[in-house]
Amino acid sequence: MPASTNHLVVTARKFALPAALAGSFALGAAFFVGNGGVHAAAFTASPLDDHNVSALTALDQAMESVASRVTPAVVNIAVTSKGQQHDTADSDDPQQGLPPGFAQFFGGRGVPQPPQTEHGIGSGVIISPDGYIITNGHVVDGATQIKVTLNDRRVLTGKLVGTDKLTDLAVVKVNASDLPSIAWGDSSKLQPGQTVLAFGSPFGYFQFSVTRGIVSAVDRPNPYSDDPRKPGGFIQTDAAINPGNSGGALVNSHGELVGINTFIISNNGSFAGAGFAIPSQIVRSTAEQLMKNGKVDHxxxxxxxxxxxxxxxxxxxxxxxxxxxxxxxxxxxxxxxxxxxxxxxxxxxxxxxxxxxxxxxxxxxxxxxxxxxxxxxxxxxxxxxxxxxxxxFQKNTDVADNEDGNRPQSGKLGLAVSDLTPDVKQEINAPDQLHGVVVQNVRPASPAEDAGLQPGDVILEVDRRPTSSASQFVDQVHQSASGKDLLLLVWSKGNASYRTIHPASQNG
Incomplete structure (x- = not known):
């Protein structure tokens, strides 16, 4: 028996009744002795009165009131779109473009694959009585047909008004009037621990669902790697959000729209306690510009x-x-x-x-x-x-490639670097005016990897001082005091950022 378990048993024994006495108590709880012998006691727990559960019933009533007000303004969005046409002769993957589960039946190369019809389901929120609906941009991306199911089960055809890729928001319009809409809330006033409700259609089948949770955190940074310029500020919540909830409403205890559910972080693709919503301070201004101009100028x-x-x-x-x-x-x-x-x-x-x-x-x-x-x-x-x-704002399309090689090493950081020559600049699509050293290799589990450095990154400065060659960089690193943090200015994928790095104690 483990020591910890044994300790618990010992502790419990200190408060144990003698066996005979304990047995009599146990029997007394279940049986009584009468003239006719031993009879089982009939016992039914009576329900608690309103006074004893007043706090719980008040909370239930409040949540029911919020849900009844918000649900009519939440919609289900079903989208039909066409996938991209693929020619397997121009692809390293001969099955590219086939529907999931069908690749095993095809092995030929050079066969053009026609565009596949795709179907997607998400959620949306009515923001005006005349039929304007806010949703996620990725819900309606590439849509050839949009069908909107209202809470009263009417199915209407939606028209895409505009999409803003930077915020992943879109506005859809249906031809209707006097629709129930939701009031705007102020997301800047949200605090961790505050109660919120998430509305939508999880997995596309469970329409008009509501889940309750709290604000886990606010002002979460942008996790996307495709464009670092995408604004963050996300609301994190533990209210259950699953695929199909994208574009649905996140509301506060007053039933005001404080966010649009947009993504989750999960190992298996389903709810894992970390859902994220675009704050209403971004949603409202974006929606108003899309409704007015069909586009957004950031x-x-x-x-x-x-x-x-x-x-x-x-x-x-x-x-x-x-x-x-x-x-x-x-x-x-x-x-x-x-x-x-x-x-x-x-x-x-x-x-x-x-x-x-x-x-x-x-x-x-x-x-x-x-x-x-x-x-x-x-x-x-x-x-x-x-x-x-x-x-x-204008989108930057520059992309950096990765490159490996045996170059000057910094054992304190765990990376190899080389000079940033004109040829290397061309290979990694770096601008001509960029000066520094290019990362060629990063040792696994090293300080450099911990700081997020990758092959193809360009180190511009060490401790606020420019570095222009691989040998100079190594000298700068070795000249730093043992155990002292270093501040590197790193250019990666078209953008520069400061990285604080904690060097290993070794030299070399």
Whole structure:
């Protein structure tokens, strides 16, 4: 018997009754002795009165009231779309383009595969009585037909008004009037622990479902790797969200729309306690622009950002670990024109405190291009004010490739680097003006891997000092004090970011 289990048994024995006495108590609870012999006692638990469960019944009634108000404004969206046509002769995968489960029956190459009809199901929320519906962009992506099922079971044809890929939001219109709609809430007031309800059609079959949970966290950063410029600010909740809930409503205890359910993080693709919603402060402004113009023009400064953390604040001479660090300034951008530099730390925008890079990214993306703004900035620990005009966002399509090789090594970091030659720049699609060293190899389980470095990344600075060759980089790393953190400025996939790295104690 394990020691811990034995301890529990011993502890329990301290409070045990003698066996005979305990037995009599046990019998007394189930039987009584009468003139006719031993009879079983009849016992039925009576229900608790309202006074004893008043708090629970009040909570139930409140949730029922919220659900009854919100559910009529939630819709099911069924989409028909056409997949991409594939020619297996131009693909490394001879089964590419076949429906799931059918690839095993085909083995030939060079056979064009016709576009496949695809069906998808998601959710949406009516935001105006005249039939405007907000949903996720990925729900209606590539749609050739949209069918909207209302809560009263009417099925209407939907028309796509517009999609905003940056926020993954879309607006659909149905030809109807006097529809139940939902009131907007203020997502900026949400706090962890606050009760929220999630509405939608999980798995597409369980329409008009509602789940209850809490706000697990707010202002979660963007987890997508396809475009780092996508704003974050996501609401995290443990209210059950599953495939099919995308585009559904997340509401507060007043029944106000505070978010649009958009994705989950899970090992198996189903609910695992971590669902995420786009906050209403983003949803509302995006929906209004889509309804008015059919598209969204996002604000743009031309900078890449990092969060100020306790680990990197001292590198920028900051007293507080708060703000957004500029890790890259695009040429000919509003930020460049205004004189912002790499290493500047933005603490406020128009007088509003900026706690991290995600908050600044969200704020700027919602500003109309052409708007004048004021930024409070720390440069090497000294405060300054920068005024500029917000530009218009344009998608950057540059992509970096990976490359391996045997190059100068830094054992303290666990990576190999090489000079960034013109040929290497061309291979990784790096701009001509970029200067640094390219990462060729990253050792598994090394400090470099822990910091997220990958082959094809370009290291621009070490501890705020430029690095221009592989040998210089290795010297800079070796010159740092043993056990001291390093701050690397790393260019990756078109964007630069600061990485705090914790070197190993070895040399080499």
């Amino acid at each position: 604000g743009y400064l031309g900078i890449s950002l990092n969060d100020v953390t306790p680990a990197n604040a001292h590198f920028f001479n900051l007293q507080q670990a708060s703000g957004a660090i500029i890790s890259q300034v695009s040429p000919d951008s509003p930020a460049s024109t205004a004189g912002l530099h790499t290493g500047d730390v933005i603490s406020q925008i128009n007088g509003k405190k900026i706690p991290n890079g995600s908050a600044l990214q969200v704020a700027v993306s919602q500003i109309t291009p052409g708007t004048n703004i004021s930024l409070e900035v720390f440069r090497d620990g000294k405060p300054m004010t920068v005024n500029l005009v917000v530009g218009k």
